[in-house]
Amino acid sequence: MLKVCLIGASGHWNYAADGIAEDGGAVLSGIAPGPEGEDIGPAYAILCRNGHSPERYEDYIRMLDEQKPEIAVVSCYFNDHARAGMEAMKRGCHLFIEKPLATTLEDLENLRRAYERSGRHLAGMFALRYSPEFLTAWNVIKQGMIGEVRLLNAQKSYKLGTRCEVYRKRELYGGTIPWVGSHAIDWIYWLSGERFTSVCSAHSRMHNHGHEDLEASACCLFTLTNEVMATVTLDYLRPDSAPSHGDDRIRVAGTKGIIEARDGNLFLTGGCDGGDVRKLELLQGRNIFRDFMDQVRGKGQCLVSAEDSFYVSEICIKARISADENRVVPL
Amino acid sequence: MLKVCLIGASGHWNYAADGIAEDGGAVLSGIAPGPEGEDIGPAYAILCRNGHSPERYEDYIRMLDEQKPEIAVVSCYFNDHARAGMEAMKRGCHLFIEKPLATTLEDLENLRRAYERSGRHLAGMFALRYSPEFLTAWNVIKQGMIGEVRLLNAQKSYKLGTRCEVYRKRELYGGTIPWVGSHAIDWIYWLSGERFTSVCSAHSRMHNHGHEDLEASACCLFTLTNEVMATVTLDYLRPDSAPSHGDDRIRVAGTKGIIEARDGNLFLTGGCDGGDVRKLELLQGRNIFRDFMDQVRGKGQCLVSAEDSFYVSEICIKARISADENRVVPL
Numbered sequence: 001m002l003k004v005c006l007i008g009a010s011g012h013w014n015y016a017a018d019g020i021a022e023d024g025g026a027v028l029s030g031i032a033p034g035p036e037g038e039d040i041g042p043a044y045a046i047l048c049r050n051g052h053s054p055e056r057y058e059d060y061i062r063m064l065d066e067q068k069p070e071i072a073v074v075s076c077y078f079n080d081h082a083r084a085g086m087e088a089m090k091r092g093c094h095l096f097i098e099k100p101l102a103t104t105l106e107d108l109e110n111l112r113r114a115y116e117r118s119g120r121h122l123a124g125m126f127a128l129r130y131s132p133e134f135l136t137a138w139n140v141i142k143q144g145m146i147g148e149v150r151l152l153n154a155q156k157s158y159k160l161g162t163r164c165e166v167y168r169k170r171e172l173y174g175g176t177i178p179w180v181g182s183h184a185i186d187w188i189y190w191l192s193g194e195r196f197t198s199v200c201s202a203h204s205r206m207h208n209h210g211h212e213d214l215e216a217s218a219c220c221l222f223t224l225t226n227e228v229m230a231t232v233t234l235d236y237l238r239p240d241s242a243p244s245h246g247d248d249r250i251r252v253a254g255t256k257g258i259i260e261a262r263d264g265n266l267f268l269t270g271g272c273d274g275g276d277v278r279k280l281e282l283l284q285g286r287n288i289f290r291d292f293m294d295q296v297r298g299k300g301q302c303l304v305s306a307e308d309s310f311y312v313s314e315i316c317i318k319a320r321i322s323a324d325e326n327r328v329v330p331l
Numbered sequence: 332m333l334k335v336c337l338i339g340a341s342g343h344w345n346y347a348a349d350g351i352a353e354d355g356g357a358v359l360s361g362i363a364p365g366p367e368g369e370d371i372g373p374a375y376a377i378l379c380r381n382g383h384s385p386e387r388y389e390d391y392i393r394m395l396d397e398q399k400p401e402i403a404v405v406s407c408y409f410n411d412h413a414r415a416g417m418e419a420m421k422r423g424c425h426l427f428i429e430k431p432l433a434t435t436l437e438d439l440e441n442l443r444r445a446y447e448r449s450g451r452h453l454a455g456m457f458a459l460r461y462s463p464e465f466l467t468a469w470n471v472i473k474q475g476m477i478g479e480v481r482l483l484n485a486q487k488s489y490k491l492g493t494r495c496e497v498y499r500k501r502e503l504y505g506g507t508i509p510w511v512g513s514h515a516i517d518w519i520y521w522l523s524g525e526r527f528t529s530v531c532s533a534h535s536r537m538h539n540h541g542h543e544d545l546e547a548s549a550c551c552l553f554t555l556t557n558e559v560m561a562t563v564t565l566d567y568l569r570p571d572s573a574p575s576h577g578d579d580r581i582r583v584a585g586t587k588g589i590i591e592a593r594d595g596n597l598f599l600t601g602g603c604d605g606g607d608v609r610k611l612e613l614l615q616g617r618n619i620f621r622d623f624m625d626q627v628r629g630k631g632q633c634l635v636s637a638e639d640s641f642y643v644s645e646i647c648i649k650a651r652i653s654a655d656e657n658r659v660v661p662l
């Protein structure tokens with residue numbers, strides 16, 4: 001059995017819990033709060049209700065030392081990802097870690113060094129690559145159906161609701177561009193197959209309903225290699241009455257066709273064989289953590305590599321710096 | 332009868348021809364090529380087929396001097412708009428002029444001076460304000476149904492086909508950002524009610540199918556007053572097999588709701604009274620030139636003011652400069 005421990009329960013720890021439940025060959029043996037001490041009570045209760053029986057710790061270092069898990073899952077306060085990840089890697093764990101991997105370039109660099117020394121596997125929680133519409137989009141592009149990618153427009157729009165402390169303090173949260181934007185930035189990187197060359201961003205805290213530092217709106221303009229370009233639009237303005245929490249979209253315009261993921265669907269216009277706008281049949285979605293466990297077992301490759309995880313995290317932080325400092329940042 | 336003459340037939344002269352045909356109180360008395368001499372033959376033939384009987388001139392100055400029209404309609408080569416417009420205003424004509432009003436800041440300033448001296452009316456051909464979905468969007472926003480506008484995402488996507496000389500030479504064309512982007516930039520200005528504060532743009536000529544200087548893709552990031560922000564995406568990548576020539580869209584996210592114009596429809600999510608995504612009933616579209624003629628008659632006000640026309644044209648040119656020079660341009 002593959003032993004897995006959770007550090008923190010502020011992000012998408014459920015990817016791991018769900019993956020373990022589906023897998024059958026892994027066990028969730030421990031859970032502890034992240035470095036700054038979060039309330040893991042609600043997550044612990046959900047885990048127990050869902051058939052997991054992790055030992056509950058107050059100190060994640062003690063948990064790592066006692067449990068000696070093969071995989072550490074880090075989803076604590078956003079500014080603590082890197083610190084907790086380093087401690088886990090130092091102890092020989094493979095690392096499944098919330099994105100962005102860090103909220104500062106310094107922390108990211110420290111984590112990268114720990115990763116390189118460790119010889120272990122690492123994947124960031126860029127789980128939307130495994131959603132049916134994005135997975136299918138990637139396949140369509142790989143098959144050459146839209147020709148060469150030229151232009152990408154990504155959107156993340158969330159309901160704000162009432163969010164806890166971690167979203168309200170920049171030093172914990174890291175900013176809306178890294179937190180909400182990381183998926184959008186990852187799609188652009190992954191679907192274009194290019195490298196980023198520059199970013200220009202803007203963000204605003206206005207109308208954030210008392211959420212202090214949280215930016216309720218943000219936009220980025222990216223240039224990439226081969227003169228590919230991309231826009232990202234991010235907001236917490238999605239009305240409470242909307243049918244879903246998030247309105248995730250990407251439009252990818254290529255030399256032979258245009259695909260668009262929207263409302264969980266994927267539309268293709270044109271393409272190698274021409275044609276009007278049509279809805280594509282979607283591939284089945286998969287759980288990212290199952291793929292990561294298989295990679296750890298030497299039986300496959302997670303769609304999200306360690307290199308991708310570090311690269312996209314770095315771009316996220318630099319895109320936020322662009323907005324903070326009102327300037328174009330070369331990448 | 333209101334006498335109208337056409338200078339050039341490279342742009343949207345049909346707005347004027349259609350408006351005159353609908354109006355009943357105006358006559359198209361002359362047509363001539365712009366300063367650099369275009370082929371107005373095809374336009375002349377269409378006009379005659381549609382019941383107009385303009386006198387055909389080879390020299391627009393002679394036409395203006397002989398016909399003495401109340402209104403000159405300028406839609407010649409894009410770099411000649413300003414020059415032809417100035418000649419018409421000097422002769423006391425009201426001016427209905429293709430957008431952008433000029434392709435350089437110098438020409439725009441010269442035209443502005445001619446306009447200010449003239450005491451005549453002027454409107455740029457920002458005719459999409461009169462399309463049902465955009466007109467309705469404007470009304471919805473004016474009524475406060477989406478609260479305060481925070482974020483706008485505009486798209487223009489065109490089929491490229493095979494385009495004539497004027498699109499192939501930067502000195503004639505002016506660039507894809509001013510030509511295709513002018514509508515998108517105008518929507519942002521008009522629907523937000525804000526002023527632009529900065530722009531960062533990118534554009535690329537790659538994959539333009541031999542159209543020399545024409546940029547096949549472009550993106551802009553705008554900041555506006557009150558920390559409002561906007562993206563613009565522009566391309567000539569729309570597949571030939573798509574159902575329409577253009578794929579015009581705008582999404583406007585406000586503090587109480589989000590509206591989106593897409594495929595000729597308008598969708599509202601949330602809004603003052605909450606609610607799921609719903610398609611709105613659209614106002615009837617109108618012909619911009621009929622409104623302009625009424626303004627000239629002192630009977631109303633065109634939705635596009637002279638001030639708007641100059642301002643948006645200036646922003647268009649500066650957005651192109653941002654892309655040409657790879658820098659943020661303050662506005």
